[in-house]
Amino acid sequence: MDRLHLMSVFVAVAEAESFAGGARKLAMSPPAVTRAIAALEERLGVKLLTRTTRYVRVTEAGQRYLDDARRVIAAADEADEAAVGINAEPRGHLTITAPVLFGRMYVMPGITDYLQRYPETTVSAMFLDRVVNMLEEGIDVGIRIGELADSSYKALRVGHVRRVICASPAYLAQHGIPQQPEDLAQHPIIVASSLSPTVEWKFMREGSPIAVRIKPRLTVTSNDAAIEAALRGTGITRLISYQIAPQLAAGELKVVLSEYEPARMPIHVLHREGRNASAKIRSFVDLIAERLRRDPSLN
Structure with missing residues (x-):
């Protein structure tokens, strides 16, 4: 089987923590997903996933491979988009995170607008009141409130709150x-x-x-x-x-x-930025940044 395909199947299963969930995400049959994971583990000679009747978890080796596989897939996506050109229509899957209430009030309207503008895109929204490790959890765009720790992600300041x-x-x-x-x-x-x-x-x-x-x-x-x-x-x-x-x-x-009141807290939009910024990421960042900057309750 194609190595990039096997990586994509593994990432989908690991993120869903389920063979069935990975199959649904990829529109594949569960047996095909099971065969792909078995082929990948045989090729590598290591166990990537621990399976029980209740859940699927990555092993220590699987976690290292998951991080690398995400980078390889992202680089392949960037190469495809670079070949098509910077004006390519956004397409593909986008994963976004934000705090729960902020996500519902300010980010969800932007997501629905984005999906209506770009029919070839799909979105997973993770609204959580905790700091998400964007690299480990495969997040493309994150909205953060408060001062930022050092990060390899590009940060765009879009407002402030108190x-x-x-x-x-x-x-x-x-x-x-x-x-x-x-x-x-x-x-x-x-x-x-x-x-x-x-x-x-x-x-x-x-x-x-x-x-x-x-x-x-x-x-x-x-x-x-x-x-x-x-x-x-x-x-x-x-x-x-x-x-x-x-x-x-x-x-x-x-x-x-x-x-x-203590000092105001900045709002940032964080996103991955490779050699050629993904059209799907670039388009969403531009859209959500414009919406947040013009909202008087955030500025």
Whole structure:
């Protein structure tokens, strides 16, 4: 069998953690996928996948081969596109990641626009509230909030957001508006554990950082739940400005202690950039960057 084809089958199975899932992704029959993996392991003389009745996992050798196979496939795709020319119509599969709420609110509209513009493309969207290793997980484009660690990926800055303290106008009318961070001790606090794993909130006072220990009255596991609790007047919470942009615009929530906010957090679009940037990646990056830059809640 063709070596590049075998690599593609292995990558699909490893990413799906399933022979059946890999077969569906490649529009192949499961027996054909099984034969391809067996042929690849025989060719290499190593076991690439561990199979049980419940899952498929890559071995240590398989993980090394997976990283190399992804690079080889990406390079082959770039070579094909370079031969066709820079103005080639975007085609092929694109994998995108972003934080959950940001992905739903800001990235998904861009994805649907992209799919409508370019009918020869398909997209997998991974919306996760964790830092994804883009190379290991085969991600083409990632949207990150916050300062970036050193990376081999190209980063395009498209906006910024803030950490804000907020509550409903009805709650503030009944309980009063905190005037300084220490006043939060007198209020019931809602904490989204995914955003605030510690119970210490950081602020800036006259250019110097300060930290305030928080004793939550309500701890929830999602930002959506924290927003709902704040809307119902349960107390004061801390979120990222984009997460409550619709509620702020509608007057349903109000920001307090804005003069003590820490530094703004940048938003970046990260993507692979080989010798010849992929048309599918280049087109999506251009589209999503334009959308994010013109959104007033992000700039």
